[in-house]
Amino acid sequence: MGMGQDTAMADVQFVRSAAGGYGQPAHAGIVGVSQPDVHAPEGRGDAYRITVVSAGVSEHSATGRLGDAVAVRTQETLQRHGHECELRHIALKDFAADIAVAAVDYHMSDALRGVFEQVISSDALIAATPVFKASYSGLFKSFWDIVDVDAIVNMPVVLVATGGSRRHALVPDTAMRSLFAFLRAIPTPTSLLAAGEDWGSAELEARQRRAGEELAAMILAGLRSTMAAADADAAHDAPSQIPVR
Incomplete structure (x- = not known):
């Protein structure tokens, strides 16, 4: 990372959870929730929650650091507009065994349930993965495979990847x-x-x-809540049966 990034990161603390990795304390029982209430803070009384979900496999991985750098830029923008921002970091490597078990037999550990809650309760995500053989990592894919299909509907997200060469430059805009x-x-x-x-x-x-x-612009525009309202209106107005022509 460049000197400017190191300086930006020096004053930022990502919240570490009891579940392992980083985030707010874990609470069980959220698997199967399709979409939570949309978090809508007002002013400085409530902080927006930005979560980095990193599939980096080393301690202080380049993948995680790149995701964190984007989170800091988001925080800086929100603060310029008068809003507090809580940064959270989930290192998927800390839950690799739990993810593997869940992918095979759908058994969710309490720690993994806590991770899901952190993701679902976020106002925005930064999804970060290393690139292996022109695609996202197996750990990254396995995690999103076991997340409920409706869990992050309308969630603003930045797609972040790291690779050994620029041959992988299109991975975020194709695979991810x-x-x-x-x-x-x-x-x-x-x-x-x-x-x-x-x-x-x-x-x-x-x-x-x-x-x-x-x-930050997506968050400040209330994109998630606006889209959720639009989805509700569309569902209400949809015909009960689509005619076959």
């Missing part, structure tokens, strides 16, 4: 964007992939800032 389209989340127009030569570059820092500002 199609996955989150299926989940009916709303990715920001700007996505990021950082290869070895990108770290510390002005171009990468500019994309981090732009993605963070786009995510």
